Amino acid sequence: MDEQVDVVVVGSGPGGLTAAACLAASGRAVLVLEAHDLAGGNAQVFRRHPRTPDGDVLELEFDVGVHYLGDCGPGGLFPSIFASLGVGERMEFRPLDPDGFDTLHFPDFDFVVPAGWDRYRDRLVDAFPDERAGIERVIGVLEAVAKESRDRLLPGAETPTFDRWAFRPLAELFAAGELSQRAQAVLDHWSGLYAGPPQRTAVAMHAAIIDHYMRGAYYPAGGGQMIPARLIQVIEAHGGEVRTLSPVAQILVENRRATGVLLEDGTIIGADVVISNADHARTVLGLVGEQHWDPATVAWTREATMTLGLVCVYLVVDIDLTSGPNTNHFVFPTYATDDLYGPLDAGDVTTDELFAYIAVASHKDPDNPHLCPPGMTNLQVMTLAPRGLDWWGVDTSPTDGGRYRRSPTYRERKAQLTDAMVAAAERVFADQLGGDRLADHVVHVETATPLSHERYTRSTGGTSYGYEHSPEQSGANRPQHRTEIEGLWLVGANTASGHGIAGAMVGGVSCAGGLLDRPLLVEMMMGTSLVDPTAVPADPPDFDPVEWSRGERLRTRRAAGRSARSTPSASAT
Numbered sequence: 001m002d003e004q005v006d007v008v009v010v011g012s013g014p015g016g017l018t019a020a021a022c023l024a025a026s027g028r029a030v031l032v033l034e035a036h037d038l039a040g041g042n043a044q045v046f047r048r049h050p051r052t053p054d055g056d057v058l059e060l061e062f063d064v065g066v067h068y069l070g071d072c073g074p075g076g077l078f079p080s081i082f083a084s085l086g087v088g089e090r091m092e093f094r095p096l097d098p099d100g101f102d103t104l105h106f107p108d109f110d111f112v113v114p115a116g117w118d119r120y121r122d123r124l125v126d127a128f129p130d131e132r133a134g135i136e137r138v139i140g141v142l143e144a145v146a147k148e149s150r151d152r153l154l155p156g157a158e159t160p161t162f163d164r165w166a167f168r169p170l171a172e173l174f175a176a177g178e179l180s181q182r183a184q185a186v187l188d189h190w191s192g193l194y195a196g197p198p199q200r201t202a203v204a205m206h207a208a209i210i211d212h213y214m215r216g217a218y219y220p221a222g223g224g225q226m227i228p229a230r231l232i233q234v235i236e237a238h239g240g241e242v243r244t245l246s247p248v249a250q251i252l253v254e255n256r257r258a259t260g261v262l263l264e265d266g267t268i269i270g271a272d273v274v275i276s277n278a279d280h281a282r283t284v285l286g287l288v289g290e291q292h293w294d295p296a297t298v299a300w301t302r303e304a305t306m307t308l309g310l311v312c313v314y315l316v317v318d319i320d321l322t323s324g325p326n327t328n329h330f331v332f333p334t335y336a337t338d339d340l341y342g343p344l345d346a347g348d349v350t351t352d353e354l355f356a357y358i359a360v361a362s363h364k365d366p367d368n369p370h371l372c373p374p375g376m377t378n379l380q381v382m383t384l385a386p387r388g389l390d391w392w393g394v395d396t397s398p399t400d401g402g403r404y405r406r407s408p409t410y411r412e413r414k415a416q417l418t419d420a421m422v423a424a425a426e427r428v429f430a431d432q433l434g435g436d437r438l439a440d441h442v443v444h445v446e447t448a449t450p451l452s453h454e455r456y457t458r459s460t461g462g463t464s465y466g467y468e469h470s471p472e473q474s475g476a477n478r479p480q481h482r483t484e485i486e487g488l489w490l491v492g493a494n495t496a497s498g499h500g501i502a503g504a505m506v507g508g509v510s511c512a513g514g515l516l517d518r519p520l521l522v523e524m525m526m527g528t529s530l531v532d533p534t535a536v537p538a539d540p541p542d543f544d545p546v547e548w549s550r551g552e553r554l555r556t557r558r559a560a561g562r563s564a565r566s567t568p569s570a571s572a573t
Helices: 014-025 077-084 117-127 129-151 160-165 170-176 181-187 189-193 203-214 226-237 280-288 295-303 337-345 408-428 450-457 500-516 520-525 551-566
Strands: 003-010 030-033 045-048 060-063 093-095 102-106 109-113 217-220 241-243 248-254 257-263 268-276 309-317 328-331 356-360 377-385 442-448 488-490
Touching: 003 014, 003 257, 014 030, 014 226, 014 268, 014 500, 030 268, 060 377, 077 500, 077 520, 102 181, 109 117, 117 129, 117 181, 117 203, 129 160, 129 170, 129 181, 129 203, 160 203, 170 203, 181 189, 189 203, 226 241, 241 551, 248 268, 248 280, 268 280, 280 295, 280 488, 309 408, 309 450, 328 408, 337 377, 356 408, 377 408, 408 442, 488 500, 500 520
Parallel strands: 003 030, 003 268, 030 241, 102 328, 268 488
Antiparallel strands: 045 060, 093 217, 102 109, 248 257, 257 268, 309 377, 309 442, 328 356, 356 377
Protein backbone atom coordinates (compact mmCIF):
# COMPACT_ATOMS: atom_id res chain seq x y z
CA MET A 1 0.00 0.00 0.00
CA ASP A 2 1.20 3.48 -0.88
CA GLU A 3 -1.21 4.99 1.63
CA GLN A 4 -3.58 3.71 4.32
CA VAL A 5 -6.74 5.44 5.60
CA ASP A 6 -9.88 4.40 7.43
CA VAL A 7 -12.32 5.34 4.66
CA VAL A 8 -11.87 5.97 0.94
CA VAL A 9 -14.73 7.65 -0.91
CA VAL A 10 -14.73 7.18 -4.69
CA GLY A 11 -16.33 10.27 -6.24
CA SER A 12 -17.15 13.65 -4.75
CA GLY A 13 -20.84 14.12 -5.42
CA PRO A 14 -23.05 15.47 -2.61
CA GLY A 15 -23.63 11.95 -1.28
CA GLY A 16 -19.96 11.08 -1.07
CA LEU A 17 -18.98 14.41 0.47
CA THR A 18 -21.79 14.26 3.04
CA ALA A 19 -20.81 10.74 4.11
CA ALA A 20 -17.15 11.82 4.26
CA ALA A 21 -17.98 14.90 6.37
CA CYS A 22 -20.02 12.84 8.86
CA LEU A 23 -17.31 10.18 9.18
CA ALA A 24 -14.46 12.68 9.43
CA ALA A 25 -16.37 14.51 12.16
CA SER A 26 -16.69 11.18 13.95
CA GLY A 27 -12.95 10.63 14.02
CA ARG A 28 -12.36 8.53 10.90
CA ALA A 29 -9.38 9.21 8.63
CA VAL A 30 -11.17 9.98 5.35
CA LEU A 31 -9.89 10.43 1.79
CA VAL A 32 -12.22 11.47 -1.05
CA LEU A 33 -10.92 10.80 -4.57
CA GLU A 34 -12.26 12.73 -7.57
CA ALA A 35 -11.28 12.34 -11.24
CA HIS A 36 -12.30 15.89 -12.18
CA ASP A 37 -10.38 19.00 -11.08
CA LEU A 38 -13.45 20.21 -9.18
CA ALA A 39 -15.40 18.38 -6.50
CA GLY A 40 -19.17 18.43 -6.22
CA GLY A 41 -20.67 16.14 -8.85
CA ASN A 42 -24.03 17.56 -9.92
CA ALA A 43 -23.63 20.38 -7.39
CA GLN A 44 -20.77 21.86 -9.43
CA VAL A 45 -20.79 25.13 -11.30
CA PHE A 46 -18.69 26.14 -14.27
CA ARG A 47 -17.48 29.56 -15.33
CA ARG A 48 -16.96 31.21 -18.69
CA HIS A 49 -15.16 34.44 -19.61
CA PRO A 50 -16.24 35.45 -23.13
CA ARG A 51 -15.29 38.75 -24.73
CA THR A 52 -17.87 41.25 -25.89
CA PRO A 53 -17.57 42.87 -29.35
CA ASP A 54 -16.00 45.83 -27.52
CA GLY A 55 -13.30 43.61 -26.07
CA ASP A 56 -14.60 43.53 -22.49
CA VAL A 57 -14.28 40.22 -20.63
CA LEU A 58 -17.47 38.96 -18.99
CA GLU A 59 -17.58 36.71 -15.94
CA LEU A 60 -20.39 34.15 -16.18
CA GLU A 61 -21.26 31.23 -13.91
CA PHE A 62 -23.70 28.37 -14.48
CA ASP A 63 -25.05 25.66 -12.19
CA VAL A 64 -24.78 22.10 -13.44
CA GLY A 65 -27.51 20.59 -11.30
CA VAL A 66 -28.66 22.86 -8.45
CA HIS A 67 -31.66 24.79 -9.70
CA TYR A 68 -33.82 24.80 -6.60
CA LEU A 69 -34.09 22.93 -3.31
CA GLY A 70 -36.93 22.22 -0.92
CA ASP A 71 -37.12 22.02 2.88
CA CYS A 72 -34.62 24.79 3.63
CA GLY A 73 -36.67 26.66 6.22
CA PRO A 74 -35.91 26.62 9.96
CA GLY A 75 -35.59 23.04 11.12
CA GLY A 76 -35.64 21.78 7.55
CA LEU A 77 -33.53 19.03 6.03
CA PHE A 78 -30.67 21.08 4.63
CA PRO A 79 -30.31 23.54 7.55
CA SER A 80 -30.34 20.59 9.98
CA ILE A 81 -27.59 18.68 8.16
CA PHE A 82 -25.33 21.70 7.74
CA ALA A 83 -25.96 22.87 11.33
CA SER A 84 -25.08 19.44 12.69
CA LEU A 85 -21.83 19.59 10.71
CA GLY A 86 -20.96 23.00 12.16
CA VAL A 87 -21.44 25.11 9.02
CA GLY A 88 -25.13 25.96 9.27
CA GLU A 89 -24.42 29.66 9.73
CA ARG A 90 -22.37 29.66 6.52
CA MET A 91 -25.25 28.48 4.32
CA GLU A 92 -27.96 30.91 3.29
CA PHE A 93 -31.02 29.71 1.38
CA ARG A 94 -32.98 32.28 -0.60
CA PRO A 95 -36.71 31.54 -0.95
CA LEU A 96 -38.52 31.48 -4.25
CA ASP A 97 -42.04 32.92 -4.36
CA PRO A 98 -44.03 30.84 -1.81
CA ASP A 99 -47.26 31.66 -3.65
CA GLY A 100 -45.91 30.28 -6.89
CA PHE A 101 -42.42 28.81 -7.10
CA ASP A 102 -43.34 26.78 -10.20
CA THR A 103 -45.44 28.15 -13.05
CA LEU A 104 -46.86 25.60 -15.49
CA HIS A 105 -47.62 26.63 -19.06
CA PHE A 106 -49.99 24.37 -21.00
CA PRO A 107 -51.38 25.09 -24.50
CA ASP A 108 -54.43 26.98 -23.18
CA PHE A 109 -53.96 27.11 -19.42
CA ASP A 110 -51.44 28.21 -16.79
CA PHE A 111 -51.18 26.91 -13.25
CA VAL A 112 -49.11 28.35 -10.39
CA VAL A 113 -47.82 25.93 -7.73
CA PRO A 114 -47.73 27.29 -4.13
CA ALA A 115 -45.97 25.95 -1.06
CA GLY A 116 -48.06 24.02 1.47
CA TRP A 117 -50.15 20.88 0.96
CA ASP A 118 -53.43 22.62 1.85
CA ARG A 119 -52.82 25.57 -0.48
CA TYR A 120 -51.73 23.23 -3.25
CA ARG A 121 -54.87 21.09 -2.89
CA ASP A 122 -57.13 24.16 -2.74
CA ARG A 123 -55.58 25.66 -5.85
CA LEU A 124 -56.05 22.38 -7.72
CA VAL A 125 -59.70 22.30 -6.65
CA ASP A 126 -60.16 25.90 -7.78
CA ALA A 127 -58.73 24.98 -11.19
CA PHE A 128 -60.82 21.79 -11.47
CA PRO A 129 -63.94 22.34 -9.32
CA ASP A 130 -65.81 19.40 -10.87
CA GLU A 131 -63.03 17.03 -9.71
CA ARG A 132 -62.87 18.00 -6.05
CA ALA A 133 -63.45 14.48 -4.72
CA GLY A 134 -60.80 12.90 -6.94
CA ILE A 135 -58.23 15.61 -6.25
CA GLU A 136 -58.76 15.40 -2.50
CA ARG A 137 -58.39 11.61 -2.62
CA VAL A 138 -55.19 11.70 -4.69
CA ILE A 139 -53.62 14.53 -2.68
CA GLY A 140 -54.62 12.79 0.54
CA VAL A 141 -52.81 9.61 -0.50
CA LEU A 142 -49.70 11.48 -1.68
CA GLU A 143 -49.47 13.52 1.52
CA ALA A 144 -50.01 10.44 3.70
CA VAL A 145 -47.40 8.40 1.82
CA ALA A 146 -44.88 11.23 2.24
CA LYS A 147 -45.60 11.61 5.96
CA GLU A 148 -45.57 7.87 6.65
CA SER A 149 -42.29 7.43 4.78
CA ARG A 150 -40.71 9.65 7.45
CA ASP A 151 -42.56 7.83 10.22
CA ARG A 152 -40.93 4.60 9.09
CA LEU A 153 -37.65 5.90 10.51
CA LEU A 154 -39.17 5.40 13.96
CA PRO A 155 -39.44 1.85 15.38
CA GLY A 156 -42.97 0.47 15.55
CA ALA A 157 -44.64 3.20 13.45
CA GLU A 158 -47.79 2.17 11.59
CA THR A 159 -47.87 3.21 7.95
CA PRO A 160 -51.06 1.84 6.33
CA THR A 161 -51.26 4.25 3.37
CA PHE A 162 -47.57 3.85 2.60
CA ASP A 163 -47.92 0.08 2.73
CA ARG A 164 -50.86 0.14 0.32
CA TRP A 165 -49.72 2.72 -2.21
CA ALA A 166 -45.98 3.50 -2.04
CA PHE A 167 -44.78 1.02 -4.63
CA ARG A 168 -47.71 1.04 -7.02
CA PRO A 169 -47.57 3.01 -10.30
CA LEU A 170 -48.65 6.63 -10.08
CA ALA A 171 -51.02 6.00 -12.99
CA GLU A 172 -53.05 3.66 -10.73
CA LEU A 173 -53.51 6.45 -8.19
CA PHE A 174 -54.65 8.85 -10.89
CA ALA A 175 -57.12 6.22 -12.10
CA ALA A 176 -58.41 5.64 -8.56
CA GLY A 177 -59.14 9.36 -8.33
CA GLU A 178 -60.86 9.29 -11.75
CA LEU A 179 -58.98 12.43 -12.71
CA SER A 180 -59.30 14.05 -16.12
CA GLN A 181 -56.25 14.18 -18.35
CA ARG A 182 -55.88 17.90 -17.69
CA ALA A 183 -55.88 17.42 -13.91
CA GLN A 184 -53.44 14.52 -14.23
CA ALA A 185 -51.08 16.68 -16.29
CA VAL A 186 -51.03 19.42 -13.64
CA LEU A 187 -50.48 16.92 -10.83
CA ASP A 188 -47.75 15.21 -12.85
CA HIS A 189 -45.62 18.30 -13.54
CA TRP A 190 -43.20 17.03 -10.89
CA SER A 191 -42.20 14.17 -13.20
CA GLY A 192 -39.79 16.56 -14.89
CA LEU A 193 -37.74 16.39 -11.67
CA TYR A 194 -37.26 12.63 -11.91
CA ALA A 195 -37.82 11.93 -15.64
CA GLY A 196 -40.42 9.18 -15.57
CA PRO A 197 -44.01 8.74 -16.79
CA PRO A 198 -46.91 7.95 -14.41
CA GLN A 199 -47.18 4.39 -15.74
CA ARG A 200 -43.62 3.65 -14.61
CA THR A 201 -43.22 5.80 -11.49
CA ALA A 202 -43.70 4.59 -7.93
CA VAL A 203 -46.18 6.67 -5.93
CA ALA A 204 -43.52 7.00 -3.21
CA MET A 205 -41.20 8.88 -5.59
CA HIS A 206 -43.90 11.35 -6.65
CA ALA A 207 -45.06 11.88 -3.07
CA ALA A 208 -41.51 12.51 -1.82
CA ILE A 209 -40.79 15.11 -4.50
CA ILE A 210 -43.99 17.04 -3.80
CA ASP A 211 -43.51 16.87 -0.03
CA HIS A 212 -39.96 18.16 -0.36
CA TYR A 213 -41.16 21.37 -2.02
CA MET A 214 -44.37 21.80 -0.06
CA ARG A 215 -42.09 23.15 2.70
CA GLY A 216 -41.01 25.88 0.30
CA ALA A 217 -38.57 26.19 -2.58
CA TYR A 218 -35.15 27.77 -2.13
CA TYR A 219 -31.81 28.42 -3.79
CA PRO A 220 -28.41 28.46 -2.03
CA ALA A 221 -26.93 31.97 -1.97
CA GLY A 222 -23.64 31.93 -3.83
CA GLY A 223 -24.68 29.08 -6.12
CA GLY A 224 -24.68 25.30 -5.97
CA GLN A 225 -20.91 25.12 -5.45
CA MET A 226 -21.43 26.39 -1.90
CA ILE A 227 -22.75 22.95 -0.93
CA PRO A 228 -19.58 20.95 -1.73
CA ALA A 229 -17.35 23.79 -0.54
CA ARG A 230 -18.90 23.76 2.95
CA LEU A 231 -18.74 19.97 3.20
CA ILE A 232 -15.08 20.04 2.16
CA GLN A 233 -14.35 22.59 4.88
CA VAL A 234 -15.74 20.14 7.43
CA ILE A 235 -13.73 17.23 6.01
CA GLU A 236 -10.47 19.18 5.98
CA ALA A 237 -11.06 20.64 9.45
CA HIS A 238 -11.11 17.09 10.81
CA GLY A 239 -7.98 15.86 9.09
CA GLY A 240 -9.62 14.42 6.00
CA GLU A 241 -8.71 15.18 2.40
CA VAL A 242 -10.54 15.73 -0.87
CA ARG A 243 -8.08 14.91 -3.64
CA THR A 244 -9.08 15.99 -7.13
CA LEU A 245 -7.47 14.88 -10.41
CA SER A 246 -7.24 11.40 -8.89
CA PRO A 247 -9.28 8.96 -11.00
CA VAL A 248 -9.82 5.49 -9.53
CA ALA A 249 -9.16 2.55 -11.83
CA GLN A 250 -10.30 -0.25 -9.52
CA ILE A 251 -11.88 -0.95 -6.16
CA LEU A 252 -9.77 -3.70 -4.63
CA VAL A 253 -11.60 -6.75 -3.27
CA GLU A 254 -10.09 -9.81 -1.61
CA ASN A 255 -12.20 -12.73 -0.38
CA ARG A 256 -15.40 -10.68 -0.72
CA ARG A 257 -14.00 -7.80 1.29
CA ALA A 258 -13.06 -4.33 0.01
CA THR A 259 -9.47 -3.52 0.90
CA GLY A 260 -8.85 -0.21 -0.89
CA VAL A 261 -8.49 1.29 -4.35
CA LEU A 262 -6.06 1.39 -7.24
CA LEU A 263 -5.68 4.77 -8.93
CA GLU A 264 -5.12 5.16 -12.65
CA ASP A 265 -1.55 6.33 -11.96
CA GLY A 266 -0.80 3.05 -10.16
CA THR A 267 -1.09 4.32 -6.59
CA ILE A 268 -2.65 1.82 -4.18
CA ILE A 269 -4.56 3.20 -1.19
CA GLY A 270 -5.65 0.76 1.50
CA ALA A 271 -8.81 1.32 3.53
CA ASP A 272 -11.04 -0.52 5.97
CA VAL A 273 -14.09 0.92 4.21
CA VAL A 274 -14.66 1.97 0.60
CA ILE A 275 -17.70 4.11 -0.23
CA SER A 276 -18.50 4.32 -3.92
CA ASN A 277 -20.18 7.53 -5.02
CA ALA A 278 -19.49 6.47 -8.59
CA ASP A 279 -22.24 5.39 -10.96
CA HIS A 280 -23.72 2.10 -9.70
CA ALA A 281 -23.44 0.16 -12.95
CA ARG A 282 -19.83 1.22 -13.39
CA THR A 283 -19.14 0.32 -9.76
CA VAL A 284 -20.57 -3.19 -10.11
CA LEU A 285 -19.43 -4.09 -13.61
CA GLY A 286 -16.26 -2.00 -13.86
CA LEU A 287 -14.61 -0.71 -10.70
CA VAL A 288 -15.28 -3.87 -8.70
CA GLY A 289 -15.89 -6.45 -11.40
CA GLU A 290 -18.86 -8.78 -11.65
CA GLN A 291 -16.86 -11.79 -10.39
CA HIS A 292 -17.03 -10.37 -6.85
CA TRP A 293 -20.82 -9.93 -6.72
CA ASP A 294 -23.75 -12.27 -6.27
CA PRO A 295 -25.12 -13.31 -9.69
CA ALA A 296 -28.46 -11.69 -8.80
CA THR A 297 -26.77 -8.32 -8.29
CA VAL A 298 -25.05 -8.53 -11.66
CA ALA A 299 -28.26 -9.57 -13.41
CA TRP A 300 -30.26 -6.74 -11.80
CA THR A 301 -27.61 -4.19 -12.78
CA ARG A 302 -27.51 -5.34 -16.39
CA GLU A 303 -31.29 -5.30 -16.74
CA ALA A 304 -32.04 -2.08 -14.85
CA THR A 305 -33.42 0.91 -16.75
CA MET A 306 -31.80 4.32 -16.42
CA THR A 307 -33.85 7.51 -16.45
CA LEU A 308 -33.75 9.77 -19.46
CA GLY A 309 -30.88 12.21 -19.79
CA LEU A 310 -31.12 15.99 -19.85
CA VAL A 311 -30.17 18.61 -22.39
CA CYS A 312 -29.43 22.01 -20.88
CA VAL A 313 -29.00 25.32 -22.67
CA TYR A 314 -27.02 27.88 -20.66
CA LEU A 315 -27.96 31.41 -21.65
CA VAL A 316 -26.98 34.95 -20.80
CA VAL A 317 -29.01 37.71 -22.46
CA ASP A 318 -28.50 41.46 -22.45
CA ILE A 319 -31.95 42.23 -21.06
CA ASP A 320 -33.36 42.07 -17.53
CA LEU A 321 -35.94 39.27 -17.30
CA THR A 322 -36.25 39.26 -13.50
CA SER A 323 -39.42 41.30 -13.13
CA GLY A 324 -42.41 39.43 -11.81
CA PRO A 325 -42.51 36.45 -9.43
CA ASN A 326 -39.39 34.51 -8.54
CA THR A 327 -40.55 31.27 -10.15
CA ASN A 328 -39.48 28.39 -12.37
CA HIS A 329 -41.30 27.78 -15.63
CA PHE A 330 -42.46 24.43 -17.01
CA VAL A 331 -43.64 24.39 -20.62
CA PHE A 332 -45.86 21.48 -21.69
CA PRO A 333 -46.94 21.03 -25.33
CA THR A 334 -49.71 18.59 -24.37
CA TYR A 335 -51.82 17.42 -21.45
CA ALA A 336 -51.05 13.77 -22.25
CA THR A 337 -47.92 13.62 -20.11
CA ASP A 338 -47.35 9.90 -20.76
CA ASP A 339 -47.09 10.83 -24.44
CA LEU A 340 -44.05 13.00 -23.69
CA TYR A 341 -42.11 9.90 -22.73
CA GLY A 342 -43.19 7.44 -25.41
CA PRO A 343 -41.31 9.09 -28.30
CA LEU A 344 -38.25 9.62 -26.11
CA ASP A 345 -38.26 5.93 -25.16
CA ALA A 346 -38.43 5.17 -28.87
CA GLY A 347 -35.42 7.39 -29.53
CA ASP A 348 -37.27 10.33 -31.06
CA VAL A 349 -37.55 14.04 -30.29
CA THR A 350 -40.08 16.40 -31.83
CA THR A 351 -38.61 19.86 -31.47
CA ASP A 352 -41.86 21.69 -32.26
CA GLU A 353 -43.56 19.95 -29.28
CA LEU A 354 -40.88 20.21 -26.67
CA PHE A 355 -41.18 19.94 -22.91
CA ALA A 356 -38.97 22.58 -21.29
CA TYR A 357 -37.99 23.65 -17.79
CA ILE A 358 -36.67 27.20 -17.40
CA ALA A 359 -34.72 28.44 -14.37
CA VAL A 360 -33.74 32.09 -13.94
CA ALA A 361 -30.57 32.09 -11.87
CA SER A 362 -30.33 35.89 -11.82
CA HIS A 363 -33.69 36.09 -10.07
CA LYS A 364 -32.85 33.41 -7.52
CA ASP A 365 -29.43 34.74 -6.54
CA PRO A 366 -29.28 38.43 -7.49
CA ASP A 367 -26.29 39.22 -5.27
CA ASN A 368 -24.00 36.62 -6.85
CA PRO A 369 -21.41 38.70 -8.76
CA HIS A 370 -20.25 35.71 -10.82
CA LEU A 371 -23.53 35.08 -12.65
CA CYS A 372 -23.43 37.95 -15.15
CA PRO A 373 -23.07 41.77 -15.26
CA PRO A 374 -25.92 44.01 -14.07
CA GLY A 375 -28.71 44.46 -16.61
CA MET A 376 -28.19 40.99 -18.04
CA THR A 377 -29.99 37.75 -17.15
CA ASN A 378 -28.51 34.33 -16.55
CA LEU A 379 -30.93 31.47 -17.21
CA GLN A 380 -31.00 27.79 -18.08
CA VAL A 381 -33.44 25.90 -20.28
CA MET A 382 -33.68 22.12 -19.96
CA THR A 383 -35.46 19.26 -21.69
CA LEU A 384 -35.37 15.47 -21.72
CA ALA A 385 -33.42 13.46 -24.28
CA PRO A 386 -33.63 9.88 -25.60
CA ARG A 387 -31.59 7.18 -23.91
CA GLY A 388 -28.40 5.90 -25.40
CA LEU A 389 -26.04 7.07 -28.11
CA ASP A 390 -27.87 6.26 -31.35
CA TRP A 391 -29.97 9.42 -31.58
CA TRP A 392 -26.80 11.48 -31.26
CA GLY A 393 -25.05 9.54 -34.02
CA VAL A 394 -22.35 8.27 -31.66
CA ASP A 395 -21.07 4.69 -31.31
CA THR A 396 -18.91 4.78 -28.16
CA SER A 397 -19.62 6.51 -24.86
CA PRO A 398 -17.22 9.25 -23.73
CA THR A 399 -16.41 7.26 -20.59
CA ASP A 400 -15.05 4.51 -22.84
CA GLY A 401 -13.01 6.98 -24.87
CA GLY A 402 -15.59 7.82 -27.54
CA ARG A 403 -15.36 11.16 -29.33
CA TYR A 404 -18.59 12.94 -30.11
CA ARG A 405 -18.24 16.74 -30.26
CA ARG A 406 -17.25 16.83 -33.93
CA SER A 407 -19.83 14.30 -35.09
CA PRO A 408 -22.04 15.98 -37.76
CA THR A 409 -25.17 14.26 -36.41
CA TYR A 410 -24.35 15.25 -32.85
CA ARG A 411 -23.78 18.87 -33.82
CA GLU A 412 -26.99 18.98 -35.88
CA ARG A 413 -29.11 17.46 -33.12
CA LYS A 414 -27.59 19.80 -30.56
CA ALA A 415 -28.27 22.87 -32.71
CA GLN A 416 -31.88 21.81 -33.33
CA LEU A 417 -32.56 21.37 -29.63
CA THR A 418 -30.82 24.63 -28.74
CA ASP A 419 -33.01 26.60 -31.17
CA ALA A 420 -36.18 24.88 -29.93
CA MET A 421 -35.35 25.50 -26.27
CA VAL A 422 -34.52 29.16 -26.84
CA ALA A 423 -37.87 29.46 -28.66
CA ALA A 424 -39.64 27.89 -25.66
CA ALA A 425 -38.05 30.46 -23.35
CA GLU A 426 -39.03 33.23 -25.75
CA ARG A 427 -42.69 32.24 -25.43
CA VAL A 428 -42.47 32.37 -21.62
CA PHE A 429 -40.85 35.82 -21.57
CA ALA A 430 -42.78 37.29 -24.51
CA ASP A 431 -44.31 40.12 -22.44
CA GLN A 432 -40.94 41.23 -21.08
CA LEU A 433 -39.32 41.01 -24.51
CA GLY A 434 -41.85 43.45 -25.96
CA GLY A 435 -41.93 41.81 -29.37
CA ASP A 436 -38.17 41.19 -29.61
CA ARG A 437 -36.70 37.79 -30.34
CA LEU A 438 -34.84 36.30 -27.39
CA ALA A 439 -32.18 35.05 -29.79
CA ASP A 440 -31.35 38.66 -30.70
CA HIS A 441 -30.40 39.37 -27.08
CA VAL A 442 -28.08 36.41 -26.53
CA VAL A 443 -24.66 37.32 -25.15
CA HIS A 444 -23.55 33.76 -24.46
CA VAL A 445 -25.07 30.38 -25.23
CA GLU A 446 -23.82 26.83 -24.88
CA THR A 447 -25.56 23.50 -24.65
CA ALA A 448 -24.76 20.43 -22.58
CA THR A 449 -26.11 17.02 -23.58
CA PRO A 450 -26.22 13.63 -21.82
CA LEU A 451 -22.87 12.92 -23.48
CA SER A 452 -21.42 16.04 -21.84
CA HIS A 453 -22.77 14.87 -18.52
CA GLU A 454 -21.36 11.38 -18.94
CA ARG A 455 -17.98 12.80 -19.89
CA TYR A 456 -17.66 14.76 -16.64
CA THR A 457 -19.50 12.55 -14.13
CA ARG A 458 -19.11 9.10 -15.76
CA SER A 459 -22.78 8.35 -15.15
CA THR A 460 -24.26 5.57 -17.26
CA GLY A 461 -26.34 7.11 -20.02
CA GLY A 462 -25.39 10.59 -18.89
CA THR A 463 -28.41 10.87 -16.60
CA SER A 464 -28.51 12.96 -13.42
CA TYR A 465 -31.36 10.93 -11.94
CA GLY A 466 -29.87 7.42 -11.91
CA TYR A 467 -32.08 4.38 -12.25
CA GLU A 468 -35.70 4.94 -13.23
CA HIS A 469 -37.97 5.25 -10.19
CA SER A 470 -40.34 2.47 -11.19
CA PRO A 471 -41.94 0.18 -8.58
CA GLU A 472 -39.51 -2.53 -9.66
CA GLN A 473 -36.54 -0.24 -9.01
CA SER A 474 -37.63 1.51 -5.81
CA GLY A 475 -37.37 0.90 -2.09
CA ALA A 476 -35.95 -2.50 -1.22
CA ASN A 477 -35.56 -3.23 -4.94
CA ARG A 478 -33.07 -0.40 -5.37
CA PRO A 479 -29.36 -0.73 -4.47
CA GLN A 480 -28.91 -0.29 -0.71
CA HIS A 481 -26.07 1.62 0.93
CA ARG A 482 -24.52 -1.50 2.40
CA THR A 483 -23.51 -4.13 -0.15
CA GLU A 484 -22.91 -7.87 0.06
CA ILE A 485 -19.17 -7.14 -0.19
CA GLU A 486 -17.84 -6.54 3.31
CA GLY A 487 -16.53 -3.00 3.73
CA LEU A 488 -18.05 -1.70 0.47
CA TRP A 489 -20.85 0.87 0.71
CA LEU A 490 -22.76 2.88 -1.90
CA VAL A 491 -24.13 6.41 -2.08
CA GLY A 492 -25.54 8.51 -4.90
CA ALA A 493 -28.58 8.84 -7.15
CA ASN A 494 -28.83 5.13 -7.89
CA THR A 495 -29.29 4.09 -4.27
CA ALA A 496 -32.41 3.63 -2.17
CA SER A 497 -32.24 7.19 -0.80
CA GLY A 498 -32.96 8.58 -4.26
CA HIS A 499 -31.60 11.24 -6.55
CA GLY A 500 -31.22 15.00 -6.42
CA ILE A 501 -29.20 16.99 -3.91
CA ALA A 502 -31.62 16.04 -1.12
CA GLY A 503 -31.66 12.34 -1.93
CA ALA A 504 -27.88 12.23 -2.29
CA MET A 505 -27.18 14.05 0.98
CA VAL A 506 -29.75 11.98 2.90
CA GLY A 507 -28.04 8.93 1.44
CA GLY A 508 -24.67 10.20 2.60
CA VAL A 509 -25.97 10.68 6.14
CA SER A 510 -27.68 7.27 6.10
CA CYS A 511 -24.53 5.56 4.84
CA ALA A 512 -22.43 7.18 7.56
CA GLY A 513 -25.08 6.32 10.12
CA GLY A 514 -24.97 2.68 9.03
CA LEU A 515 -21.20 2.59 9.42
CA LEU A 516 -21.40 4.28 12.84
CA ASP A 517 -24.43 2.24 13.91
CA ARG A 518 -26.34 5.43 14.73
CA PRO A 519 -29.71 6.82 13.52
CA LEU A 520 -27.74 9.79 12.28
CA LEU A 521 -30.44 11.41 10.15
CA VAL A 522 -32.93 11.35 13.02
CA GLU A 523 -30.29 12.79 15.33
CA MET A 524 -29.54 15.63 12.91
CA MET A 525 -33.21 16.50 12.47
CA MET A 526 -33.54 16.60 16.29
CA GLY A 527 -30.66 19.06 16.56
CA THR A 528 -27.69 16.84 17.47
CA SER A 529 -24.36 18.51 16.70
CA LEU A 530 -21.53 16.44 15.28
CA VAL A 531 -19.23 19.43 14.90
CA ASP A 532 -18.58 22.52 17.02
CA PRO A 533 -18.76 25.45 14.56
CA THR A 534 -15.53 26.84 16.00
CA ALA A 535 -13.72 23.67 14.89
CA VAL A 536 -14.11 24.71 11.24
CA PRO A 537 -11.71 27.56 10.39
CA ALA A 538 -13.32 30.80 9.31
CA ASP A 539 -13.54 31.66 5.62
CA PRO A 540 -10.48 33.49 4.30
CA PRO A 541 -11.14 37.01 3.00
CA ASP A 542 -10.96 35.79 -0.60
CA PHE A 543 -13.12 32.69 -0.07
CA ASP A 544 -14.33 31.28 -3.39
CA PRO A 545 -16.45 28.09 -3.30
CA VAL A 546 -15.09 27.01 -6.67
CA GLU A 547 -11.47 27.29 -5.62
CA TRP A 548 -12.16 25.65 -2.25
CA SER A 549 -13.82 22.72 -4.01
CA ARG A 550 -10.57 21.80 -5.73
CA GLY A 551 -9.26 20.34 -2.48
CA GLU A 552 -6.30 21.53 -0.45
CA ARG A 553 -3.62 19.85 -2.57
CA LEU A 554 -4.76 21.39 -5.87
CA ARG A 555 -5.61 24.72 -4.18
CA THR A 556 -2.03 24.95 -2.93
CA ARG A 557 -0.59 24.15 -6.35
CA ARG A 558 -2.78 26.71 -8.08
CA ALA A 559 -1.97 29.39 -5.48
CA ALA A 560 1.74 28.73 -5.97
CA GLY A 561 1.31 29.04 -9.72
CA ARG A 562 -0.53 32.34 -9.41
CA SER A 563 2.14 33.63 -7.03
CA ALA A 564 4.92 32.65 -9.43
CA ARG A 565 3.20 34.34 -12.35
CA SER A 566 2.68 37.55 -10.39
CA THR A 567 6.30 37.73 -9.15
CA PRO A 568 8.75 39.50 -11.53
CA SER A 569 11.54 37.19 -12.69
CA ALA A 570 15.17 37.93 -11.88
CA SER A 571 15.93 38.68 -15.53
CA ALA A 572 13.06 41.16 -15.67
CA THR A 573 14.30 42.99 -12.60
